[in-house]
Structure formats: structure tokens, C-alpha cells
Amino acid sequence: MAGHSKWANIKHKKAATDAKRGKVWTRLIKEITVAARMGGGDADTNPRLRLAMDKASDANMPKDNVVRATQRGAGNLDGASYEEVRYEGYGIDGAAIIVDCMTDNRIRTVAEVRHAFSKFGGNMGTEGSVAFMFKHCGQLLYAPGTDEDKLMEAALEAGAEDIISDEEGGLEVLTAPLDFSVVKTALEAAGFKAEMAEIIMKPATETVFEGENAIKMQKLLDALENLDDVQEIFSNAIIDA
Template identity: 65%
Template sequence: MAGHSKWANIQHRKGRQDEKRQRVWTRVMREIMVAARMGGGDMGTNPRLRLAAEKAKAANMPLENVKYGIAKATGSLEGVHYEEVRYEGYGIGGAAIIVDCMTDNKVRTVAEVRHAFAKFGGHMGTEGSVAFQFKHCGQLIFAPGTSEDKLMEVALDAGADDVITHDDGAIEVLTPYAHFEVIKHALEAAGLKAEFAEVTMRADNMIELSGGEAATMQKFLDVLEDLDDTQDVFHNAALAE
């Protein structure tokens, strides 16, 4: 899309995560605890826990913290029990938004999310009201300059769904969410390391926002991401530079 840079948006997101490392640790710890509680504390048989542990490693979280979170969630230690909850709605320009949270108090969390939507002129919808516009999948973003031919060959051979080259040179690899780890490791074994890799909710179609709308939408997204109980925010707004 004109004015929309996949790479710039990814770099902005990474920059915000780096600025708030302690908050990243908190979110990763919650993910570790929920994954361990739901699927057990053995990473060999719990792929969600393995992904959470990889996030912890990428955020430079000490291994002791990871082990503590697993022990806490599996009953070895007493602790707060978190549950997953998803909120959906619309923001500036009708952009669809999904907010995934982990909370020990759903009343508090929904009030905070609803307040953020209202503050920026958005509105929350019912469960499933926008999720149908997104695909649950694995996503890997490679920096401009990465060999497109090599990446496409390795990715498709490993079982990727698609390889997309964006106008700014960034290359995006989409995978079935269940095969994300296998494909990621195959790419790394071939010397292709993604700058950004996660299981995500990817929008089927984007809504272009520019000028004041883009600036306001970015502030809205920042507020949602800064809420204590937020784990992830997904949206279909393409924010022009």
C-alpha cells in the first residue's frame, strides 16, 4: 500500500518492546504460566510452552525465572492463577482490533480495555465480531536485502503457506500455526534468521490510515499495549508514514 512500510511498522513494534523490557518479562511470564498449566511443564511435549520459553530467551529473561514460572503454574508453588480473555472491537476508520489479555481479575481488565476504546472513539464488539477478519498463523519477517529466492525455496520446502515480498523489501513468511516451530528451525538451519517471528493473528485485509487518523490510531494502540493485562494487540490498520 502507498506509504505503508511493513519494515517500519515491525521496527516500531520491536523498539517499543525493547524500551519496556520489564513489561515484556511480565507478559512472557504469564504466557509461560498459562502454557504450563494447560499443557504441563515438559517443553518436549508442550509446544506452546516451548514458544513461550523462546520468547523469554529473546527477552533475556534468566532461566531461573522460566523454571519458577513453570513450577508455580504446575502446582509446585502457590501463586496467582491467570486466565486468557480476548476482547474485540473497532477503532479509528473502522479498523478491526483484537486485544488478548491474561488476567486474574476480568472485571478490572474489561473496564480498562473498554475505557481505552471509548477514549479514542472506538467501540467494543461481541466475541467473534472481528476475529473472522484474521488468520491464526505463524509469521516471520526478514529484513530487506534477504535473498528472496533462497528464502522462498527453503520456506516452501519446509511447509510454509506463502512468502510475500513487500514494497519496502521486507519479506514475510506465513506458516500454519501448528508448524511454525518446524519451519522457523528449518530456515535458521539454512542461515535465514528472521528479525521478527511469532504465532499471530494476521489480518486478511488492511485499512489504510494516514495523517491525523494514523497518529491517533497509533496512540490508541500504544494505550492498549500499555495496559497491565495486555499480552498482544492485533489490528488491520496500515499506518502511513
């Protein structure tokens, strides 16, 4: 179960990006709305909605906003109708990139994503062109100093698929997507609070970027992140700052 993880670097960059964009609540409202539309407005029976609500709580979103987004998704309030769309492409040196969006206008969104790719040295691919390089899974990250033996015991008992330790002592728990909420709840009950907990597309292999290529790759990722319709970006690129 040994391995290498850039979880601390990812956590830092994600927090910086969210703060810079200033659109955390907007993204969460879209996620709550779509989750409620797809799985109903009851968080107890809708794991995706529960996860979105947990994120909203962590982001200090007012409960009224959460309630309105849930009701809108469940069809009880009027509002924009968002749909999920995924784009795939290549960055610097062929690095794989997945761009998950929520949009009420596909034509606008694809034009903006394509423009960002082309302007910053990447190019869009066809559906499935890079997705095979990633695994859809739940990921929970724990800071160095966490008791590995106790976490491993609790995680495996809760149904986790794997526990990976990195060279800094950080721990990564991986789950099947449908088991994510159960494992997260069980680990919290056991006293383990994750630094980050999300359902992600995890790359099978990673490519480290340094120097000029690292700068170029970061500019491309930032350009994509800054698009209003973008919810999440996954890449096998690791930027060595």
C-alpha cells in the same frame, strides 16, 4: 507470491512499545505460565512453551525466572492463576482491533479495555465481531537482502504455507499455527534467522491511516498496549508515520 508488507514499520513500533512499557518480562512470565499449564512443562513436547522460552531468551530473561514460571504453570509452585481472554472492537473509521489479554481478574480487565476504547474514539464489539477479518497463523519476517529463492525452497520444504515479498525486499513466511515451531527450527538450521517470529492474527486486508486519523488511531492503540493485562494487539490499521 508478490505482496505488500509493513513488517519493518511493525517491528519498529513493537520494539518501541515494549521498551516504553517496560513490562516485557511480565508478559513473558504470564505466557510461559499459561503455556505450561495448558500443555505441560516440557518444551520439547509443548510448542507454545518453546516459543515463549525462545522469546524470553531473546529478551535476556534470567533462566531462574523462566524455570519458576514453568513450574508455576505446571502446578509445582503457588502463584496467580491467569486465564486468556480476547476482546474485539473498532478504532478510528471502524478499523478492526483484537486485544488478547491474560488476567487473574476478568472484571478489572474488561473495564480497563472498554475504558481505553471509549476514551480514545473506539468502541468494543461483541465476540466474533472482527475476528473473521483475521487469519490465525505463524509469521516469520526476514530483512531485505535475504536470498528469496533459497528461503522459499527451505520454507516450502519445511511445510510453510506461503512466502510473501514486500516492495522493500523484505520477506514474510506464513505457516499454520501448529507448523510454526517446525518451520522456524528448519529455517534456522538452514541459516535463516527471522527478524520477528510469532504466531499472530493476520488481517485479510489493511487500512492505511495518515494525518490526524493516524494520530488518533495510534493514541488508541497505545492506550490499549499500556494496559497491564494486555499481551498482544492485532489490527488491520497501518499507521503511516
